[in-house]
Amino acid sequence: MLSNYAIIAILTIGGLIFAAAAMLISRIFQPRKQYSKKTDTYECGFETKGSSWMSFRSSYFVYALVYLIFEVEVIFLYPWAVEFKMLGLFAIVEMIIFFTLLIAAFLFAWKEGAFKWY
């Protein structure tokens, strides 16, 4: 069981090494002539005004919040789904209660305009 996760660790390292090796090999072959115009921020020829690390549209944040609700539910839902056949009627009742709460929250977010693009 534990060795399964060791394989996953090796896969991760493999992915890192692959990307690093690709960049390293390319580093050998590529020309390196950098000057100030080349390292400018590319904005289609215009002079860049200010940094782009600034306050951003808040609707993205709201999407992330609603996503978080659903994502936490998943942790509860998967064990329930695996045991669904064993639990019988209890699973159905549980499903209705659980999803009623989830849908209520979802509808509330909808009503508050979380999914509207201002």
Added chain:
Amino acid sequence: MEFLDNIFLYGTSIIRSIITWIGFDPAITNMIMAAVYTVAILVICTLVALFYVLYERKLAGFIQYRPGPNKLGPFGLFQTVADAVKLLTKEDIVPRNADKALHFLAPLFVFIPPILALGAIPFGNKLVAVDLNIGMLYILAVTSLSTIPFFLAGWSSNNKYTMLGAMRAVSQKISYEIPVIFSVLAITMIAGSLNMSEVVGMQGKLWFVFVQPLSFLIFFIAGIAETNRAPFDLPEGESELTAGYLTEYSGMKWALFFLAEYCSMFVFSAMATTLFLGGWLGPVLPGWMWFVLKVHVLMTVIIWIRWTFPRIRVDKLLEFNWKILIPASILNIFATGIGVYLFNNFF
């Protein structure tokens, strides 16, 4: 036929016996075998990317009534090889204002999620690097990690286009993950297992796509959005954001992002094949060949969709997800739950 079916398994068992013959103890042998699997998966990833880049261009040419790449080699077969060589020799430009460390880390990380996901996907009977008992949940978890390199790339470049692209990429990926998760949940309820191989084994009589057509449709649409493919390729919409989060990347770093995109397309098609289309199951041909065939059909459909539909607007994209796909997938879970209960108790 038996031999062809297990050809890769024979290969790995030969390698394993060579390693034990040299005289490593079992734990280290397992680690070396894991390294072999990793190399195999990396080779698959690279081949997939090389093949599908060319295939997509050829198919696009066919759809748009033009020849596509046809100069290098027969039918332009060496076009991607030439492209790869060109990308290898391109200068790597890091913008002056960028966060240099993160700008470097993003392409380093971008390859990990698809590789991790491919590790748990059964390419054939027992042909899987890690046969996890929580396979599906694991794949969903690691594929959702793919938002991180994209956001790193977009944020670290310190460019308005990349920032917008990254924001769109993250919002789109996290939003479309919910319908993916819910459609896989419906499959879990029917299968009663999270192990990918077991799920394939259950589809011997009937593929799950016939049991769960709505679920498959939702999974497919959401998967296209998850992999940033047209008509949902807003994060890199070239007519508005030049290249989205990739604007400030060049040379090999850009190529890595490109490779990862094709790999995640492959991962998503492989997932759809395993969960809905019966994985490696099929008559006459060896299992892995069936798997490749089914994946190829799905990839073709994805590419076909890309060259047929125009890009949609970002607010429509998110609205479509939150107001149609998610309610539909929740309803689908209800229907599946009641259906499974009735089927188990009254038939």
